[in-house]
Amino acid sequence: MTTPRTTPGTTQPGPLLQAEQLTRVFGTPSGDLVANNRIDLAVAPGELVAVVGPSGAGKSTLLNLLAGLDRPTSGTVRVAGVDITNAGANELARVRREYIGYVFQAFGLLPMLSAAENIEIPLRLLRMAPDERTARIDEVLAEVGLTGHGKQRPNELSGGQQQRVALARALVARPALLLADEPTGQLDSATAETILELIGELVHQHRVAAVVTTHDESLMALADRVLLIGDGVASPLSKGPGDTFGIGTLAAPMHSVVEYVP
Numbered sequence: 001m002t003t004p005r006t007t008p009g010t011t012q013p014g015p016l017l018q019a020e021q022l023t024r025v026f027g028t029p030s031g032d033l034v035a036n037n038r039i040d041l042a043v044a045p046g047e048l049v050a051v052v053g054p055s056g057a058g059k060s061t062l063l064n065l066l067a068g069l070d071r072p073t074s075g076t077v078r079v080a081g082v083d084i085t086n087a088g089a090n091e092l093a094r095v096r097r098e099y100i101g102y103v104f105q106a107f108g109l110l111p112m113l114s115a116a117e118n119i120e121i122p123l124r125l126l127r128m129a130p131d132e133r134t135a136r137i138d139e140v141l142a143e144v145g146l147t148g149h150g151k152q153r154p155n156e157l158s159g160g161q162q163q164r165v166a167l168a169r170a171l172v173a174r175p176a177l178l179l180a181d182e183p184t185g186q187l188d189s190a191t192a193e194t195i196l197e198l199i200g201e202l203v204h205q206h207r208v209a210a211v212v213t214t215h216d217e218s219l220m221a222l223a224d225r226v227l228l229i230g231d232g233v234a235s236p237l238s239k240g241p242g243d244t245f246g247i248g249t250l251a252a253p254m255h256s257v258v259e260y261v262p
């Protein structure tokens with residue numbers, strides 16, 4: 001992989017991703033539910049931010065807002081300087097296509113397509129020429145350690161391999177922003193660790209800005225910053241040499257955010 005995609009001739013000062021005062025309220029039969037409450041977040045190229053917190057704390061809600069898959073009740077999201085919250089459908093689609101790679105919690109691979117064909121989808125959306133597409137797919141398959149597996153369908157691959165395909169699909173168009181929702185949620189701990197290391201490597205080597213939601217404590221150790229959304233009481237966080245962060249030791253008021261820089 002070479003450098004992340006940028007639009008020629010444009011400069012993008014400041015963070016690649018900037019969320020300000022993001023609030024998402026869901027109407028439910030038992031009343032309004034505040035899933036995200038005034039969340040601020042800025043992520044620069046080359047930075048890996050882990051979003052952690054208990055089930056139901058609002059992690060997926062936040063990621064969906066950052067990806068433009070959902071619109072906030074209030075607040076704004078800017079990607080490469082573009083306010084995607086108030087963008088029209090075409091502009092939103094362009095920003096998502098050109099800047100964002102998204103990894104879904106349940107892989108989201110199309111079962112009838114091979115691994116290579118799944119990975120090819122974002123390149124087709126970008127109307128890349130077939131030769132170039134093939135070269136990029138080979139390159140990204142090598143990066144995620146799946147050389148030689150391109151012709152296999154998802155059901156012919158292990159869970160960890162499917163997760164690598166999902167990651168390859170998110171990275172194939174060299175997105176400047178990687179958003180991954182629990183990318184290791186369905187994997188055993190050894191495979192999860194390998195995937196997390198791979199994400200860390202790719203983000204830091206290629207200066208991708210990344211936000212990854214996780215229950216996995218090893219991701220917190222790899223992250224440049226940890227954003228905690230959760231229950232309970234806010235407490236200062238600290239980390240000694242060689243320590244990992246324990247989610248059990250972290251607590252914050254419900255739907256509040258504590259940001260910690262390791």
Ligand SMILES: Nc1ncnc2c1ncn2[C@@H]1O[C@H](COP(=O)(O)OP(=O)(O)OP(=O)(O)O)[C@@H](O)[C@H]1O
Pocket residue numbers: 026027028033035053054055056057058059060061062
């Ligand atoms: N479309 C929706 N309509 C109503 N409530 C919703 C909707 N989506 C999410 N919620 C609620 O918002 C809250 C946050 O959900 P979210 O999926 O963001 O949590 P999470 O932290 O990602 O949880 P998990 O770790 O279990 O995936 C939950 O109480 C959930 O029930």
